[in-house]
Amino acid sequence: MSKDRIPAAVRQAPLSEGVEQKLEQRILSGEWEEGFKLPSEGKLCEEFGVSRTAVREALRELRGRGIIETVNGSGSYVSGGNLEMVSKAMTAYSSLATDSKAASDLMEFRILIEGAALGRLARSKRNKATRLQRLTDILEAMEQESDPTEFGRLDSRFHLSILETCNNAFINMIGQTLYAHYQRCIGEAHAVATEGMRKDTLTEHAAIVEAIRNEDADAAREALEEHLTAAAERSEMLGIGQ
The missing domain is CATH 1.20.120.530 (GntR ligand-binding domain-like)
Structure with missing residues (x-):
């Protein structure tokens, strides 16, 4: 089991929030730098042990905040920030x-x-x-x-x-x-x-x-x-x- 699976205690909140926080932490810490291509939805589902719906919601929130950007047919990438x-x-x-x-x-x-x-x-x-x-x-x-x-x-x-x-x-x-x-x-x-x-x-x-x-x-x-x-x-x- 992945160490990044969302703990049961956190599951009282929407699962997407846990995924969002994990992804945001990797980006803000510099682990995933600007331009880094995020893993596919399927791989994120497997890593965090959540549904595709939860992953999509997490990505949608990060995209709305300007932290990532999605290119149709290519995937999601770490954004350089949206001033x-x-x-x-x-x-x-x-x-x-x-x-x-x-x-x-x-x-x-x-x-x-x-x-x-x-x-x-x-x-x-x-x-x-x-x-x-x-x-x-x-x-x-x-x-x-x-x-x-x-x-x-x-x-x-x-x-x-x-x-x-x-x-x-x-x-x-x-x-x-x-x-x-x-x-x-x-x-x-x-x-x-x-x-x-x-x-x-x-x-x-x-x-x-x-x-x-x-x-x-x-x-x-x-x-x-x-x-x-x-x-x-x-x-x-x-x-x-x-």
């Missing part, structure tokens, strides 16, 4: 998330992802001057901008540039995915913000840039968290969901 599916899911969620819990979760996520990007920026030596100059140019443009709408657009661009210049394709993809959300929330806030609030934004952005210039990753992340927390408080004062 487009991730992007679409995040876009849909950020567009629909309007309740306070969802807004809070998204703010926490921004602190985590932008903080990680800032850490990379502060520590990296590669093209650092060029990447730092992009943020400095945006900050200087914001200082000269009197139109609230354009100020909001530049504010969004500042945060997106942090993600775009950290030299991580996945982080950059997330930034592009959340671009519409950034534009909507930040734009709405600055449209009704006071001059003092916009000055606070500039001061907080300047602290982030200075920390990057000093190659202080911890200070950069701290400045970002203070800025986003303060921005959320300002938006709440203005009656706008951040």
Whole structure:
């Protein structure tokens, strides 16, 4: 009997779930690399001691999650990942998330992802001057901008540039995915913000840039968290969901 047969205790749940978990483990562990052709349905049935229906359901779930892809007449293969599916899911969620819990979760996520990007920026030596100059140019443009709408657009661009210049394709993809959300929330806030609030934004952005210039990753992340927390408080004062 195969060591990978689904234990009896697990059979209380759908058998396909056990098969799915076993196959996913092999893929995520690197045992089955990208492009690897999975065994046939018949061989999987024999290995796991389940019906063809259970195997097909497991494969269907893995295919739906973008972990494998099936070629008609050829078989199923380990996928290289489907960032487009991730992007679409995040876009849909950020567009629909309007309740306070969802807004809070998204703010926490921004602190985590932008903080990680800032850490990379502060520590990296590669093209650092060029990447730092992009943020400095945006900050200087914001200082000269009197139109609230354009100020909001530049504010969004500042945060997106942090993600775009950290030299991580996945982080950059997330930034592009959340671009519409950034534009909507930040734009709405600055449209009704006071001059003092916009000055606070500039001061907080300047602290982030200075920390990057000093190659202080911890200070950069701290400045970002203070800025986003303060921005959320300002938006709440203005009656706008951040």
